[in-house]
Amino acid sequence: MPELHFTKGHGTGNDFVLFSDPDGEIDLSPAQLAAIADRHFGVGGDGVIRAVRSKDLPEGEAALAEDESAEWFMDYHNSDGSPAEMCGNGIRVYAKYLIENGLAELGDGETLAIGTRGGVRDVQRNASGFQVDLGRWSLDGGEPLVRAKNLKVARPGLGIEIGNPHVVVALSNDDELESADLTFIPVLEPEPQRGANIEFVVPSDPLVKDGIGRIGMRVHERGSGETLSCGTGAAAAALATRYWAGAGAPNQWRVVLPGGSLGVRMWAAEDGEHVSLSGPAELVYEGDLTI
Template sequence: MARSIAFTKGHGTGNDFVIVPDADGTLDLSDDQVAALCDRRFGVGGDGILRVVRSSAIAEGDATPDAEWFMDYRNADGSAAEMCGNGIRVYAKYLVEAGLADIDAAPLRIGTRAGTKTLTRSEPGLGATPGFEVDLGLFAIDESDIVVRARNLDVPRPGVSIDLGNPHVVVALGADAELDALDLTVRPQLHPEPRHGANIEFVVPGDPLVRDGVGAIRMRVFERGVGETLSCGTGVAASALAVRHWAGAAAPDVWTVEVPGGTLGVRVVEERDGSHVLLSGPATLVYSGEVALA
């Protein structure tokens, strides 16, 4: 007889997840079971799974002892991922709504494979969108030559690599029409191909690029292990960082990024250990239920 498990469906700007509570770490989901749960025709449907597990129940290699909860994020194909900027806000929303954390008493720390991330509530304001804001931490920009080919893109374009604990390649396009014409049902090709793959973002600057000290861009993304999604939180941050890098010293530290699923905010702030990038945006829990494991 098939085992049934509890789940909650949630999303952040259309980037959707199957949230599976497993506080004591007793649930061992295979790649095939994750893929079945994320299947939009035969399962619950989602871009990935968020397993809600205590850090103390995580294998030593991924353990984050400075956080009570660990976000075990798996892509829709079952593969493990280091981080998910939309997912961690949805994860925080679940913890708060379930009474497992009190983000109003103190910033909420959540463990990930990219280290511990800190979240607070966010209110509308300069570069912020309402919901939750996560400090994604330090970032690295690699200007090594990488060429991106995509269907309906007339010629290959150069990309810049951004490391946010997970890998990204960001490509600049010149017009909205180019962005809208992309066919991302097929994975873009990267040359050279990064060893562990990458999320691939295509961005178009706003017109004007900066207004009242806030930069604005549009973005579409092909997520590693998933395909095109309506949003990608770390991809949004990577896109803003790439355009900020290209724009030079006068570029703002505050950005809004429009994705097919909505709008997210990005801020760059200086901390003792260097520049951190912060991502803000909504998180929604849609419904809960039980589902039989494949």
């Protein structure tokens, strides 16, 4: 049976099992990926990330067509073994993994282009660790009703697309946020065809301090369940809150999650408004696993 050398990493508690397969020679089934991510019988993680060169993966062809400098592809799978388009925390951890293992270089002021199923994403270093340009976003997915265990009534959500689908739900206070039982999958009506990550958000009081918007959030991730943090979810939550707040709402936000805090910034680009995510990335330990 093959041996797999892996690294465990996390970004604000959103944890991943990473391994290197530059030439795309390791073909793990969804069941094997889920076994690796299993917290009782495997290494344990919210997802599994394979480091593979874009040219050696069919999905990487689109990344290279978009940006020929995207040498590396983040082959990301949720903890149930299903593939995902993007992961905002995962891509920061992935960038650190590439750098620490000598697979890529990223100096101050430089940009590292990484291929994902959601498109090429640009990563830079910053004071909090790494910043990733998540690209353009859109209001997509309508306003489905969201039912969650221990929330007495269904709440309207706001569908937002950031390379992967999200539905953001506003709650009235921290007690509601804490009471939601996210060990059960929230129900969306209607159910999106691709499913969605679901973010539950409470605005801070005051909402804006020193020009920065502030919100608290919990998340149920499609294919992984509740996680301590979700990077693209934090961006979606900040975008939704800005949308609800209306004119004059800031373009910089601090999102507080169970695993820590992340920074979100919206900014104008030639092809439309982009949103970026900032936060730490940590590599915790290495090991060997028999598949």
